[in-house]
Structures are given as C-alpha cells and as structure tokens.
Amino acid sequence: MSQALSGLGVSPGIAIGEPVVHETRPISTLRITIPTAMVEAEVERFRAAVAATIEHIGENRDRAAAQMGEEYAAIFEAHQLIASDPSFTGPVERVIREQEVNAGWAIDQVLEPLISRFESLPDEYLADRKLDVLDVATQIHHELHGPDLVQLGNLDHPVILVADDLPPSTAVQLPLDKMLGFALEMGGPTSHTTIIARALGIPVIVGARGVCEQAQHSRRIAIDAFEGKIILDPNPAELSEYESRQREYEEHQSGLLQMRGLPTVTRDGRSVELHANIELAAEVEQALHWNVSGVGLYRSEFLYMRMSPALPTVDDHLETYRDMVSKMGSAPVTIRTFDLGGRKLAREIIGADTEANPVLGLRGIRLCFSRPEFFRTQLRAILQVAGEFPLGRVRILFPLISGIEEFRIARLLVREIIADLEKENLPVHRNVPLGAMVEVPSSAIMARDLARDVDFISIGTNDLIQYSLAVDRSNNLVADLYKPAHPAVLRLISEVISAGQTEGVDVSLCGEMAADPLMVPVLVGLGLEKFSMNPHAVPVVRALIRQLSYREATSIARHALKLATARDVEEYLLEQLAFLLAKTKIHV
Numbered sequence: 349m350s351q352a353l354s355g356l357g358v359s360p361g362i363a364i365g366e367p368v369v370h371e372t373r374p375i376s377t378l379r380i381t382i383p384t385a386m387v388e389a390e391v392e393r394f395r396a397a398v399a400a401t402i403e404h405i406g407e408n409r410d411r412a413a414a415q416m417g418e419e420y421a422a423i424f425e426a427h428q429l430i431a432s433d434p435s436f437t438g439p440v441e442r443v444i445r446e447q448e449v450n451a452g453w454a455i456d457q458v459l460e461p462l463i464s465r466f467e468s469l470p471d472e473y474l475a476d477r478k479l480d481v482l483d484v485a486t487q488i489h490h491e492l493h494g495p496d497l498v499q500l501g502n503l504d505h506p507v508i509l510v511a512d513d514l515p516p517s518t519a520v521q522l523p524l525d526k527m528l529g530f531a532l533e534m535g536g537p538t539s540h541t542t543i544i545a546r547a548l549g550i551p552v553i554v555g556a557r558g559v560c561e562q563a564q565h566s567r568r569i570a571i572d573a574f575e576g577k578i579i580l581d582p583n584p585a586e587l588s589e590y591e592s593r594q595r596e597y598e599e600h601q602s603g604l605l606q607m608r609g610l611p612t613v614t615r616d617g618r619s620v621e622l623h624a625n626i627e628l629a630a631e632v633e634q635a636l637h638w639n640v641s642g643v644g645l646y647r648s649e650f651l652y653m654r655m656s657p658a659l660p661t662v663d664d665h666l667e668t669y670r671d672m673v674s675k676m677g678s679a680p681v682t683i684r685t686f687d688l689g690g691r692k693l694a695r696e697i698i699g700a701d702t703e704a705n706p707v708l709g710l711r712g713i714r715l716c717f718s719r720p721e722f723f724r725t726q727l728r729a730i731l732q733v734a735g736e737f738p739l740g741r742v743r744i745l746f747p748l749i750s751g752i753e754e755f756r757i758a759r760l761l762v763r764e765i766i767a768d769l770e771k772e773n774l775p776v777h778r779n780v781p782l783g784a785m786v787e788v789p790s791s792a793i794m795a796r797d798l799a800r801d802v803d804f805i806s807i808g809t810n811d812l813i814q815y816s817l818a819v820d821r822s823n824n825l826v827a828d829l830y831k832p833a834h835p836a837v838l839r840l841i842s843e844v845i846s847a848g849q850t851e852g853v854d855v856s857l858c859g860e861m862a863a864d865p866l867m868v869p870v871l872v873g874l875g876l877e878k879f880s881m882n883p884h885a886v887p888v889v890r891a892l893i894r895q896l897s898y899r900e901a902t903s904i905a906r907h908a909l910k911l912a913t914a915r916d917v918e919e920y921l922l923e924q925l926a927f928l929l930a931k932t933k934i935h936v
C-alpha cells in the first residue's frame with residue numbers, strides 16, 4: 349500500500365524513481381514495524397548490509413597493509429570476524445523476524461547487552477574490544493542507511509536522493525545528472541542547495557520529516573514538488589497520475605520555449621533585462637538557451653566547493669572565467685568574489701574553527717579580507733580575464749557588504765592588483781565596473797551613500813530577508829516566517845532602487861525573489877529594470893512581464909508599499925497575479 353508524506357515544494361517539478369537515502373546526522377535508530385510480508389526482505393537487507401560491510405573492511409585492510417604494513421591489517425581482519433559472527437548476526441535476524449521490526453532497531457537490541465557484557469569484563473584490554481564491536485555495528489548501520497558520497501559518485505542510473513540534510517558543499521559533489529529529485533528533511537526555499545537544484549531543473553521538497561526512515565523501505569517514490577507531496581511505493585493509479593502530470597509539465601516547459609526570442613518588454617513598452625544566476629559551468633548553456641541579457645551573478649564560491657578538498661589553482665580561475673565570458677558572447681558577466689562561510693563551507697579557506705552563528709560570522713567579504721592571499725589570487729585572475737575582453741564584459745561584485753568602508757577596502761585591493769598587472773605589461777582595464785551586493789539591512793539603509801561610491805548595486809534578497817526578519821533562510825523550523833512580501837523588505841528594496849535612480853547607478857536584483865511570479869509585478873512597479881535569476885525561471889518571468897503594463901505595475905507597487913503586514917501584501921499580490929494569469933496560459 350502506498351504511503352504519503354508532506355513537505356514544502358521549493359523547486360518545481362515531479363520526479364518518480366528509486367530512492368537512495370543519505371543521512372548525515374549521527375545515526376539514531378527508530379523502531380519501525382515491518383509488514384509481515386516484508387519481513388524476509390528486511391532480513392535480506394540486513395544480510396546485504398553485512399556483506400557490503402565485510403567487503404569494505406577488506407578494502408580498508410588492503411589499504412592499511414599497503415600503507416602501514418601487514419601487522420596493522422590484523423585489526424581489520426578482527427572486524428571482519430565480528431561482522432560475520434553468527435552469534436551476532438543470528439540474534440539480529442531473530443529479532444527482525446520475531447518482533448517484525450527494522451534491521452537498524454534489531455541491531456541496537458542485540459548490541460546493548462553485548463556491550464554491557466564487554467564493559468563488565470575485568471580485563472581492560474578485553475573491555476575495550478567493545479569499541480571494535482561498536483565500530484562494526486556503525487558501519488552496518490551506515491550500509492543500511494544508504495551509500496556515502498563516494499558510492500553516490502559511482503551511480504549508474506538516475507535516483508531520487510532522500511536525505512536529512514544536504515548542504516551545498518555536499519550537493520555540488522553529487523553526480524547531478526543522475527539526480528531525479530531531492531526529498532529532504534531540512535532546507536528552505538532559498539537555501540543554496542535549493543538554488544542549485546532549481547537551476548538544474550531538479551524538483552525538491554524540503555521539511556519532509558521522517559522521510560529518511562520511511563523511504564528506507566520503499567522501492568520507488570514519487571515526489572510532487574508543486575504540492576509538496578511524497579508518495580512512497582505509489583500504486584498503479586497514483587503512478588499513472590504522476591506520470592501524466594509530469595508529461596503535462598514538460599509540455600508546458602517546451603511551450604514556453606517558443607517565447608525564447610521575444611523581447612522582455614511590458615505591454616506599454618518598458619524594457620526589462622533578464623540575467624542569469626550561475627553556480628555551475630553547465631548552467632551557462634541554460635542561460636544561453638533562454639536568451640538572457642547576461643550573467644547577473646556568478647557565485648564563484650561554487651568553484652571552491654566543487655574543488656574541495658583541493659583549492660582552485662590560478663589556472664582553474666582563469667579557465668573558468670575565460671570560458672564563461674567567451675561563451676556569453678557580447679553579454680556582460682558579473683563575477684561575485686567568493687561568498688564562502690555561513691552554510692557554504694570550504695574548510696581549506698575557512699579553517700577548522702567552528703562558529704556559534706556562522707551566518708553572522710566570517711562570511712562573504714569579511715572572509716575575503718581575512719584570507720587576503722586567496723582573495724588576491726581570485727581578484728588577479730578576474731582582472732586578468734577582464735583585460736582580455738572589451739571593458740564592461742566583466743564586472744566584479746563584492747558579497748555581504750555591510751558598510752561603505754568594506755567596499756572601499758575591496759576597491760583599494762583591486763587598484764593595487766591592477767597596478768601589479770600593469771607593471772607586468774598585461775592588458776588591463778583600470779575601470780572594471782565594481783559593485784556591491786546589498787543584502788544586509790545596513791547597506792540598504794545607506795544605499796544613497798553607497799551608490800555614490802559603487803559602479804553598480806545588486807540586491808541580494810535571499811540574505812536581505814534573512815537579516816532583516818531575523819529568519820535563518822536554511823532553517824525549515826522558521827520557514828513560515830521567511831516572508832519576501834514583508835512590508836519591511838519591500839520598503840528596503842524600494843529605497844535601494846530609488847537610491848540607484850537618484851545617483852544614476854545601475855541596480856539589479858539577484859535573490860530568488862526576482863524569479864517569484866508573485867513578486868515580479870511589484871518589483872517592476874518599484875522601478876527595477878534588471879532581474880537576475882536561475883535560467884529555468886526566465887521564460888515564466890518573461891511571459892509575465894509581457895502581460896504586465898508598467899502603469900499598472902507602478903500602481904500595484906504604490907498600493908503594496910502602504911500595506912502593514914506580510915499577509916496583506918501577499919493577499920493583494922496574489923489577487924493581482926491571478927488577474928494577470930487569467931489572461932495567459934502560464935503555469936506558475
């Protein structure tokens with residue numbers, strides 16, 4: 349019989365496939381009752397996990413023998429004996445059969461008295477052998493709970509990844525072409541894993557509590573990221589319903605393709621530029637496919653995360669930037685310097701220190717300044733590539749600017765490096781456009797002053813919302829408080845756009861809000877002329893803007909700015925969107 353779980357759909361689409369469970373938290377086993385008909389399959393699953401454990405221990409044994417000598421291999425042989433010992437495996441199988449429970453639970457039941465027996469031994473050496481038993485049991489648990497990343501790298505068929513948490517540093521190391529969808533217990537609509545998945549068209553559900561435990565026993569699952577629903581072992585009727593909805597969505601997407609060549613202009617003639625947010629090189633193709641006006645945000649930190657544990661070399665930097673800029677033809681590319689820290693970790697740069705509040709800690713420009721050797725290497729590579737192309741093709745954007753002085757320090761560094769390049773007779777532009785991300789409320793409030801120093805501004809609403817509403821963007825426990833339509837957020841954005849207009853500085857918006865159909869009319873109405881978003885979102889936003897009149901949009905914005913609560917703004921914008929959609933065939 350099928351079973352359903354719910355969560356929050358954050359990257360659209362429907363996926364059907366075999367689930368692969370990957371858990372990162374320390375394994376704590378829950379007791380799950382197994383239907384009588386499935387008990388023997390559970391015993392088999394346990395046996396397969398034991399066999400795989402013995403095999404892995406054998407591989408470790410060989411490695412240890414080669415690196416340290418045969419005498420060190422003995423410990424692994426002892427572990428193999430523990431894993432295959434019938435006085436351990438026999439009782440586990442008995443518990444599974446007699447109590448009709450999951451293998452993980454059964455292991456813990458057998459382990460408990462065994463460990464107590466070891467602990468009561470008077471000989472300290474023998475008592476310590478409990479650690480070996482625990483180590484083996486943990487490895488069997490890991491086998492039961494799913495493959496590690498290395499094994500996932502060897503996948504030969506597409507799967508749906510089910511995980512408790514999937515930080516972006518892990519996500520970028522997955523074989524993303526084999527990922528049909530993600531069903532996650534944690535995460536949020538603007539977490540970076542969600543952003544990458546959306547960019548690649550991978551459907552994602554977050555906040556699906558219990559999905560790891562439940563999916564262990566499923567052969568197939570369907571995820572519906574429109575409704576935030578996960579169906580475990582769908583029955584034939586459900587399967588055919590999801591397959592047909594999947595086809596319908598694909599047809600809708602290819603229908604949008606026909607609008608690819610049309611300009612993004614409102615009904616009354618106001619032009620809006622749509623740019624792409626890029627994390628991985630593969631997305632450049634998508635950006636070109638959807639005919640964007642440029643790359644509005646290249647999140648260069650993904651270069652570091654992909655290379656981890658190694659660091660990108662100077663050549664890696666040069667090749668990546670050169671390749672992207674030349675592929676984009678005459679369109680500008682905005683390269684953001686590495687915005688690591690927070691949830692985007694690259695241990696090699698950040699170091700081993702842990703922070704109590706990493707999102708308020710050493711991230712973005714602060715981290716760039718605290719590791720000047722890495723920052724300089726990157727800036728030098730960007731400036732070198734910029735010099736190889738006409739002025740304006742490469743723009744440099746600094747993340748998490750919280751005050752003008754940070755921007756000025758970054759600019760000083762850029763000038764120093766330009767001077768160095770000139771001394772080396774390399775071609776450079778002295779006035780490569782330099783911009784600031786406005787994603788901290790202090791910068792939004794100081795936007796007028798900031799605008800006098802910078803060449804351009806990019807509003808990062810993902811963080812601006814997080815910091816102005818004090819809501820961790822990756823924490824599903826407070827996901828309902830994360831409100832792009834909050835009046836405080838709208839007013840901050842409005843201030844920044846006006847500051848840009850007054851000072852004649854180019855302003856774009858590159859947070860996920862730029863791709864949110866609910867927010868597009870109000871943003872156009874606030875005077876925003878440049879949107880940057882994941883390339884998959886471009887066709888829907890383009891279609892919406894083509895239905896909009898700028899005059900209507902300004903009146904929507906004026907009205908929304910007067911409202912006092914997020915709910916009032918949401919309801920109002922929903923009404924306006926429904927009105928617009930009624931005139932189109934767009935699915936949002």
Ligand code: PEP
Nearest residue numbers: 787808809810811858859
């Ligand atoms: C943002 O904060 O809106 C932004 C675009 O940057 P990131 O999502 O990479 O933090």
Ligand code: MG
Nearest residue numbers: 787808810811
């Ligand atoms: Mg940000």
